[in-house]
Amino acid sequence: MEENKYNLKTGLEISMECPSATHKKAKSVLRGWRPGEYLIVDIPQFDFAFPVSTYLKANWVVRFIHKGKVVGFKVKGTDSIPSSGLFLLEFPKGVEAHSLRKQSRAKVNMPVLVHTHKDRELSAYYKGVSLDISAGGIRLRFQEEIKKSGSYYLSFYLPTGEAFKNVECKSMKTSSGEHGYEVGMEFVDLDEKHKKAIESCLVRFLDDATEKERGVLPGETK
Numbered sequence: 001m002e003e004n005k006y007n008l009k010t011g012l013e014i015s016m017e018c019p020s021a022t023h024k025k026a027k028s029v030l031r032g033w034r035p036g037e038y039l040i041v042d043i044p045q046f047d048f049a050f051p052v053s054t055y056l057k058a059n060w061v062v063r064f065i066h067k068g069k070v071v072g073f074k075v076k077g078t079d080s081i082p083s084s085g086l087f088l089l090e091f092p093k094g095v096e097a098h099s100l101r102k103q104s105r106a107k108v109n110m111p112v113l114v115h116t117h118k119d120r121e122l123s124a125y126y127k128g129v130s131l132d133i134s135a136g137g138i139r140l141r142f143q144e145e146i147k148k149s150g151s152y153y154l155s156f157y158l159p160t161g162e163a164f165k166n167v168e169c170k171s172m173k174t175s176s177g178e179h180g181y182e183v184g185m186e187f188v189d190l191d192e193k194h195k196k197a198i199e200s201c202l203v204r205f206l207d208d209a210t211e212k213e214r215g216v217l218p219g220e221t222k
Helices: 192-205 208-214
Strands: 013-017 026-034 038-042 059-066 069-081 086-090 096-099 105-107 111-115 125-134 137-142 152-157 163-177 180-187
Touching: 013 192, 059 192, 105 192, 111 137, 125 192, 137 163, 163 192
Parallel strands: none
Antiparallel strands: 013 026, 013 059, 026 038, 038 086, 059 069, 069 086, 069 096, 105 125, 111 125, 111 152, 125 137, 137 180, 152 163, 163 180
């Protein structure tokens, strides 16, 4: 792998998946490497109890975001250093990449506060939950129909910890069903800080089913 091509650097946030055990993704961080020999990463952290030591030498899929692309590769684990919280992987022989679409989505469930006016004193507000998020917008569900407005102002925290406060959106699509009202909203002039936060979220929570409509995901080929 041409490590400089994809800007490998210590501290790079990555997602890891062990397909032989689970399709849930874990978070990790790249700590170092020796070209042609190994990668050193943090022991992957899942959102549930996962016996990493049982799958040390299994195949692992590693992915990260670089310049609007999902970059991925499949490698075998080789060893771990529990006392240091480190995990060793083979150095990849090659990588695959495809461009993120504006509508590439991360499936996330988080509380969202929605105001109909930037001035809180003039605003109606609603509490909803997110269904998914992309670089272009967010899909929300409410228990009640929300008031029509030219703009909406959203506040929420991504699962990765980044805060979004009074982010302006426009309603693009609404629907109703037995589970409530769903509203698709488009971000208006989202700044670079928030765009990068969504990219970090996509690393861990990318909706694989949607991306697979375009073919095999990076890191899935043999």
